[in-house]
Amino acid sequence: MTEQRKALALISGGLDSMLAARVVLDQGVHVEGINFFTGFCIEGHTHAIRQRGRNKPKRNNALWVSEQLGIELHLVDVVDEYKDVVLSPKHGYGANLNPCLDCKVFMARKAHEWVRGRGFDFIITGEVLGQRPKSQRRDAMPVVARESGAEDLLLRPLCAKNFPPTLPERVGWVVREKLHDFNGRSRKPQIALAREYGIEEYAQPAGGCCFLTDRNYSARLTDLWTSRHARDYELDDIMLLKVGRHIRPAPSFKLIVGREEGENNFLEGYRKRFTHLRPTSHPGPLVLLAGEASDDELLLAARLTARFSQGRDATSVTVLLTDRHGRGRTLEVQPMPAADIPGDWSL
């Protein structure tokens, strides 16, 4: 009897990695999944916070995909190690602060490290040649294999036939003819393959798999670095950048304004670490004040809080301002008119 081979599949929660794992599973290989939590993932975070799109299932798609495939999923926290990728990408950034090529090298390297000593024979990714402008170019894909150290053990079942055979193909752990030659930005081949497998439901991330591809998010991260005079972050920083409306009225402080009940509830968990404001005479948002503000600036923050409350058209709104030590004081303020909020305050 031939020995059953073991492969580790990088599972993002999207269709491509799901299909790649399925192609190899179908060849009788034992497949397990791995998903790396970088802190910037869209998966399972804002999905779970915001009330918007309530009709969509709130789930972690990597877990859901693994369940659909019937494979075990390993969730690995890489928040600290990933910082280096974001802060100093050797291959630079994409259109925003997305260091995609370095990120792919990092993930393949982590997967390669992880399989060592665990009895896995090779690694699978859902990459498709030409799908992304920077990280999935023909000349970039060998860079991932080489710089990650995974080399010949990195199999891309959806586009393997566009490249020379890897070790799993050469030694017959998988049959090359049953792999694919997808090439380009069109999603049609993936959708057709999904249909062939009877896969009707899958996540369709717009743009990318993480917040670093998002222009507004990247602007907020840049602002964070500028305000601190340092390119660094902690997990809480990058989580808070995903939530609320961000307004910076002065270099020394910014406001994070909950836009809906789900966000207010999320911000509630951070309340004790920040000076925070909340209207009491009218329903309105919880507002965190990050940084240091003078008395005049606190008044401005209260007027902005009133502006985003249901008392925005009232002549006066009562706002409770609580400092980091839990000391509260009440301010009666006139809501700031929309026209007085400069556009360049918004992040």
Ligand code: SF4
């Ligand atoms: S979009 Fe984000 S997670 Fe995906 S490769 Fe680029 S940096 Fe990495």
